Amino acid sequence: MAHGSHEKVVRPVTKKNTARSPAVKAEPKGAMxxxxxxxxxxxxxxxxKVDPDHSVDWTDDxxxxxxxxxxxxxxADEMLVSCGTVTISQPDSLRPMVLLVFNKNIGIFQxxxxxxxxxxxxxxxxxxxxAEETGVAARSLRLRFxxxxxPPKNQSTQPRVIEYGKEDRDTGITEGLSNESIGASEWYYQCIIDPDPATGAWRHIYWYAAQPLGDTRRDESRMTDAEDRKKFTTYWFSETEAITRLKLEDEKFMVRITFAYLRNMSDEDWESNKKQEERENNEA
Structure with missing residues (x-):
């Protein structure tokens, strides 16, 4: 289904989920x-941090x-830092779709x-x-993970009212609605970094969840590089279709984890996102 032309889906009506089960938490009573x-x-x-099997003695050589x-x-010149998205249309619907490109130069979906x-x-x-590779403008998508x-030490300095989660002192993990990176890709074996095959540089990719900013159709005026307009074709696929077509395992994983986070969202989470977007639009 190319160029953002997918069927209109009906947004689900679900019961409110009042119980919140964190994705990562320490067991009670001092468990490790x-x-x-x-x-x-x-x-x-x-x-x-309090697991005795993994305690650290900093005086031990x-x-x-x-x-x-x-x-x-x-x-710095030995590193290649890239950033990408798992962009989802209608993320709170029954049939969210994910944005892919087909790279004609190497013959794979990405x-x-x-x-x-x-x-x-x-x-x-x-x-x-x-936007430059697909012609689809995107904005960040807050998910719960x-x-x-x-979290900022002094949240009162934030320009917007953002509800951060509370950090678990034993795990060092904060779970809440966030537009932080959903994951990263890197390649290594016994600390020998497998280089980018085209340049020899160490490649590190940071991934973010996103959603379309307006129209889901390809607009080539956003694609500033003429080579990209020739090289990439824009597609919207379901989760299963995307995973089937993607060549790289790390990209399949990022699609899986994004859809898993989508399924973990409650009605309250989506309502919070809506209010946050309204605040951002009013400030724009």
Whole structure:
């Protein structure tokens, strides 16, 4: 289904979910393990800061040897930082659709992404690249998930009224409605970073959830590079269709985790998003 032309869907009417079960939380009574939702989408083991099996003695030289032997670092010109989106149309509907491009030069379906500009934030870069590669303008989509970003110490300084979650002191994770990065892609084996095949640089991709800003149809006036207009074709697919067509496993994962977060949203969450968007529109 190309160029944003998908059938109109009916928004669901659901019962309000008054019980909130966090995606990541520590067990009660000083337990050491973390209880995690969406276990089928976990990529690594996590533990609490008070887990005795993972306590850190900073006076032990073995700790510093481990950091020295396993740490990775690079010069700026050896890094390739990209940003992209999983852009969802009608995210609170019964049939949300995800935005893909078909790259004619290499013959694969992809999520929109690209390198950040100088003096540009990662989220801004992801939204700009989405518009330039697909012709669809996008804005960030707040979803409920856990993040290791920290809530502002003084929230009264924020220009808008944003409700952040409360950080769990034992896990260091804050769960709440957020437009933080939903995940990142990198490639490594025993700290030998697999380079970008075209340049040799270490490639790191930050992913964000997004939604269309207005029309879902391709507008080539947003595609500032003539090469992109020739190279990319714009498509909207269902979750299953997108995962079937995508070539790269990391991009399939980012689609899966975004749709999992969508299904975890309550009516109250969507109403909060609506109010936040209204505030942003009034300030624009």
């Amino acid at each position: 393990k973390i209880v995690r939702k969406l276990k089928e989408l976990t990529r690594r083991e996590l533990w609490t 073995r700790v510093w040897d481990k950091i020295k032997n396993e740490g990775c670092y690079h010069r 999520l929109p992404k690209g390198r950040k500009n100088f003096d540009e934030g990662y989220l801004a870069a992801a939204l700009r690249e989405t 856990g993040s290791r970003s920290t």
